[in-house]
Amino acid sequence: MISGRRLLRAPARGPLARLGRINWLYVLLICLLGGVGYAALYSAGGGAPQPYALPQTIRFGVGVLMMLTLAMLPPRLLMRLAWPLYGLSLVLLGLVLHVGHVGKGAERWIVIGGVQLQPSEFAKIALVLVLAAYFHRIRWERLANPLFLLPPAAMVLLPVALVLKEPNLGTGAITGLVGLSLFAAAGMRLWQMVALALPLPVLARLAYAHLHDYQRARITTFLHPEQDHLGAGYNIIQSKIALGSGGLWGQGYLHGTQGQLNFLPEKQTDFIFTMIAEEFGLVGGLSVIGLLVLLVLGGMLMALRARSQFGRLLALGIAMNFFLYCAVNLSMVMGVIPVGGVPLPLVSYGSSAMLTVMFGFGLLLSVYVHRDERLEARDPDGL
Template sequence: MITERRLRPGPARFGLLARLGRINWLYVLLICLLGGVGYGALFSAGGGSPAPYAGPQTIRFGVGVLLMLTLAMIPPRLLMRLAWPLYGIALGLLVLVLHMGHVGKGAERWIVIAGVQLQPSEFAKIALVLALASYFHRIGWERLGNPLFLLPPAALVLVPVALVLREPNLGTGAITGLVGLSLFVAAGMRLWQIAVLLLPLPVLGRLAFAHLHDYQRARITTFLHPEQDPLGAGYNIIQSKIALGSGGLWGQGYLHGTQGQLNFLPEKQTDFIFTMIAEEFGLVGGLSVIALLLALVLGGMLMAIRARSQFGRLLALGISMNFFLYCAVNLSMVMGVIPVGGVPLPLVSYGSSAMLTVMFGFGLLLSVYVHRDERLEPRDPDGL
């Protein structure tokens, strides 16, 4: 039986105002700035009107901020207890979406609950981070040298990844797997274990490619040679590159981007929202947004370092890595560095599931920072 103790009195013993005072408000301000960038971009995507994108997104962001601040008040010891139930709920939703999910653009990724359309694969990534952080905290660093202790967390990663790929959702499945791998490394996985884990990847990659859907193979081949089908599979990435290049250094001006305003740019409100920003504000505007995204990633990493408990450190790191991979995949995709995978730019692209999931993750991250002085230690000698 695990018991937990705090080496110092933490903010959980203080009042609500004391805990609110410990929130990293500079980080909250950066999040709001990114939300403001998203509003401006979606206002432009709507042709200079709050409808149909910017207005609903603002409401979602407001709800997300309340959710984030509420979660910041919850102590990590309670989050650790909720990790496994949340993971089970996430798996249940992933199974449910395969049987009664909403089909869109060749994939079955959404379910409707109480009139709200949700994408369970987004929530599954956060639930996976909670479960892995809880597991690695409980067994301790020393036992990771024994490969048997790596089998349960490997299963924790592979099951949701397999269910997400089954939808199919290759981009989110890859991010889920990479987030899980990052926590393995951060928890203390040995170098020889990492090498053994990476050895079969080329073979697995060939097998995975052989079982891809036709449209997924087309994305990869189009990424290599988009000019072979400029009006079909290669259209998206070609138009994206044109928009990025036409912005120049300072851009064409707000609401004056030709590719976006004339609707040449596909999915301008979701996957390719960054190209609208770069077209209208140029290289300077694009780099400014990237700097803001990088500040949020580094800020999350610093909060992970400040945490005194292993659970808190791994939780904050996993949330930060998830946000980083979101940004890296989307930006690489719209620049033509990797194949198009349908991954939005967090807090900027239009969408409810991604928005609320990212804000949920930021709430967990702020909880780690607010309660950073608490150190939870397994008291059971077996670490279980």
């Protein structure tokens, strides 16, 4: 027998009313982080707005407009768009493997209309959307049946496999973890999680056997960076030197020795937090981390305020994606995990990561603006 429930939607509100319901404090925190990014990229450019700070500021401005526009869209429209956007993300990931632009030994970018895009970033947001839409229509009790977990598992594995094929190990791992977090939030049982984790050691050995040489070098460097201090271990050694030389208060803005003398590699992208910590010290580094924590916690609180399962899962997935971005980048530059080429969101230089994060924040704000709306949930008997 097909069972279901139809919940009343809140009355439609005008654009001005929706604009007033935006969490402007959260928008302010986003702008503060964007300001940190401008200051850091200005320093990375040798005390000049070019070549990093000014282009990034323009992208941020476009991102803010996109974010506020998305915040006006109702969740039921987002739920309708979930499958088309997910399908588009898979098409773009497939295009990368055939006509992708090669950079740093991997095919990760495609050029559309003169704009360089990294589809793997967009795929994470599309995955969050489609998983939230799927789990919204399935009652919690039915998730005890593994058959109901097979479709979303395939939804996760498809983009992860395509991203790993590029290869992009860091983004692939984040994509998988974002998907797993939504499984847990939707009601996946503990025994199912344990069963899923049992084959991980075997899979890890198989994955290691198929890693590229430069990816294995990253793991070896992580364990013994001093063995090749002028080669594979150079990046992380310089990063640790810069972190330590910052001390409590830092060497001063535009006066960091490792960063300004170009000893610090990729200071405008992967290792930008290291340059911030060198110039502003432990106090500055903790201040940036505190701002990142506020954004993550704010996203999770907005998820709790949503009255629909779709809204809760969508907001949680966006917040988790942002958290993993930050956690992986900070752990990487501190030498806690191997270097994986994951940027610090809204701070590191780059267009795809910036616009994708702002796209995700727009979806998050949409959930908050329409937090009182309830969506119809259909619960099928089978797949």
